[in-house]
Amino acid sequence: MPGWPSAPPPPAGDGLRWELSDVAELPGMREELRRSEVVDGLADLRDRLVLVLDEMASNALRHGGGHVEAAVRRTGDALLVAVSDGAAATPPTPAVDRDPSEGGLGLYLIAELSSAHGWYVDGDGKTVWAVLPTR
Structure with missing residues (x-):
């Protein structure tokens, strides 16, 4: 998995949304x-969904820069x-040739737990997304 596919997500409806500025907000x-x-x-x-959201949000806060928005919506x-x-110029890039104890394996985990995943640029930012089937 050299990188994530650049693609828009499927259309989605209502759900939850968070504006984040610090990893200390992740437990809430x-x-x-x-x-x-x-x-x-x-x-x-539930547990898989929480894990995927947490991995994606913590990556954005640590590596993305700027304002972070997270959402979970039905599709x-x-x-x-x-x-x-x-960080529009920084695509999600899974760690390669790294000792697992050093971290950086979250994108692999997200890809494994989701049925589809990707990212796209919108203006000065990017959105990383994953779809988890409810069935």
């Missing part, structure tokens, strides 16, 4: 998602996780 975001009606009845998906029989940051 995770808790809000766990308690949300978006994941009601999806106990088997048919799936949930779309999308995180935007201010």
